Amino acid sequence: MVPVIRARTHDVVIVGGGLFGLVLAEQIATRCAASVVVIEREHHLGGLCWSKRDAHTGVEYNPYGTHVVATSDPRVWGWITSRVRMVVYEHTVHAAVAGQLVPLPLGLEAIEAAYGRKLSPDQARATVEADAAPYRDGPVDSVRDLALAQVGTRLYETFVRGYVSAQWGTDPAQLSPEVFADRFGISFTPSRGYHPGARWQGLPCGSYSALIDPLADHSRIEVHLGRDYLRPPRPRYQRLMVVTTPIDAHFGHQLGPLQRRSLHVDWRLVDAEQAQRAPVVTYPDGTSPHYRSHAPALLPWNHGQEKTGSVLVGFESAGPGPHQIDFVLRSPPNTELAAKYGQLATARSDVLLAGRGTTFYDDMSTTIGHALALADRLVPDLT
Numbered sequence: 001m002v003p004v005i006r007a008r009t010h011d012v013v014i015v016g017g018g019l020f021g022l023v024l025a026e027q028i029a030t031r032c033a034a035s036v037v038v039i040e041r042e043h044h045l046g047g048l049c050w051s052k053r054d055a056h057t058g059v060e061y062n063p064y065g066t067h068v069v070a071t072s073d074p075r076v077w078g079w080i081t082s083r084v085r086m087v088v089y090e091h092t093v094h095a096a097v098a099g100q101l102v103p104l105p106l107g108l109e110a111i112e113a114a115y116g117r118k119l120s121p122d123q124a125r126a127t128v129e130a131d132a133a134p135y136r137d138g139p140v141d142s143v144r145d146l147a148l149a150q151v152g153t154r155l156y157e158t159f160v161r162g163y164v165s166a167q168w169g170t171d172p173a174q175l176s177p178e179v180f181a182d183r184f185g186i187s188f189t190p191s192r193g194y195h196p197g198a199r200w201q202g203l204p205c206g207s208y209s210a211l212i213d214p215l216a217d218h219s220r221i222e223v224h225l226g227r228d229y230l231r232p233p234r235p236r237y238q239r240l241m242v243v244t245t246p247i248d249a250h251f252g253h254q255l256g257p258l259q260r261r262s263l264h265v266d267w268r269l270v271d272a273e274q275a276q277r278a279p280v281v282t283y284p285d286g287t288s289p290h291y292r293s294h295a296p297a298l299l300p301w302n303h304g305q306e307k308t309g310s311v312l313v314g315f316e317s318a319g320p321g322p323h324q325i326d327f328v329l330r331s332p333p334n335t336e337l338a339a340k341y342g343q344l345a346t347a348r349s350d351v352l353l354a355g356r357g358t359t360f361y362d363d364m365s366t367t368i369g370h371a372l373a374l375a376d377r378l379v380p381d382l383t
């Protein structure tokens with residue numbers, strides 16, 4: 001069904017009602033007199049960080065997978081906390097390895113699990129260094145090359161190879177080294193949580209809606225839900241269109257499609273006795289049908305709220321399915337093609353490409369930081 005579109009033409013059209021689009025819309029509407037319309041294909045705002053309440057258990061959860069804010073950027077944390085009360089929470093992610101839950105990112109516990117013995121931090125460092133040394137002098141062209149040079153064979157085989165292959169559907173030797181650099185890391189001390197370097201961590205009090213919905217609640221912002229901007233009629237605007245959605249689709253795939261990888265999260269009720277004991281668990285041995293699972297009842301949002309004997313668990317697997325997320329594959333040919341689309345984008349000064357559509361992966365802190373910075377650039381010209 002074609003959605004009803006009001007005749008009014010706004011100053012700015014923002015395509016995508018995810019975090020990037022909404023932060024930008026709020027900043028433009030509150031910092032200058034320009035009017036904004038946000039066009040969102042889904043029937044909810046928030047994009048990937050959207051959360052909702054499960055009708056059966058009463059648990060608040062992120063249908064696209066657990067989202068926790070972690071940042072060391074004072075501007076980003078200041079912006080968030082001036083809009084919503086945050087529940088301080090130190091996130092943990094565990095790997096299920098040989099029947100035990102090992103905290104990630106790779107640290108002393110992971111090294112002990114991989115080598116099967118107790119180690120001091122110095123012993124752990126020496127053991128990993130010896131394992132990685134033969135790979136240090138070779139070229140670093142892939143996840144495999146970088147991982148072997150940094151963590152050695154044993155940790156690579158135990159924690160990296162199966163997980164990366166399952167998530168990206170391709171051998172780590174085919175993926176750009178940034179995939180490892182962005183997602184993994186190693187320390188030789190006991191775990192200090194999943195984001196040991198972050199100055200602030202937390203969840204919006206109650207739900208992501210508490211953060212997201214008020215952003216669009218402004219007299220100069222109009223929201224069109226359930227509208228795909230690629231379908232006619234194309235949105236009209238007076239000054240500027242900001243597109244936060246896939247860059248190749250925006251150009252009608254004229255240079256060819258970027259190669260994508262889909263994952264999805266299937267939410268099921270699990271008997272409380274069988275349910276995992278940690279909020280997020282990964283399965284790096286590569287034999288599990290899913291490579292990660294989420295138990296939102298264990299997040300501080302939901303403490304004391306579970307109403308039934310069943311627990312809501314989200315099983316994250318590769319391929320298309322419910323709550324599907326498409327990622328651009330971070331491989332050398334794709335990086336080249338994305339750069340060519342980027343060049344096409346510079347040709348029109350009234351169209352800006354931004355947000356997740358133009359990047360391989362940004363976390364929410366980076367997303368908010370980039371949206372605030374883009375607003376700094378745009379607002380003087382829109383005033």
Ligand SMILES: Cc1cc2nc3c(=O)[nH]c(=O)nc-3n(C[C@H](O)[C@H](O)[C@H](O)COP(=O)(O)OP(=O)(O)OC[C@H]3O[C@@H](n4cnc5c(N)ncnc54)[C@H](O)[C@@H]3O)c2cc1C
Pocket residue numbers: 015016017018019020021039040041042045046047048049064065066067068069070227228229230244245246325354355356357362363364365367
């Ligand atoms: C499984 C998973 C877990 C994550 N966990 C974390 C975490 O714990 N912490 C963290 O900081 N970050 C996390 N992230 C990253 C976080 O989701 C992103 O930083 C953030 O959502 C990016 O926001 P965005 O607005 O750029 O993109 P999106 O959220 O993807 O928003 C883009 C919007 O555009 C809409 N859209 C697409 N095509 C069209 C179209 N043709 N017409 C109209 N609208 C369209 C989409 O429906 C979507 O709402 C995670 C990501 C994933 C996939």
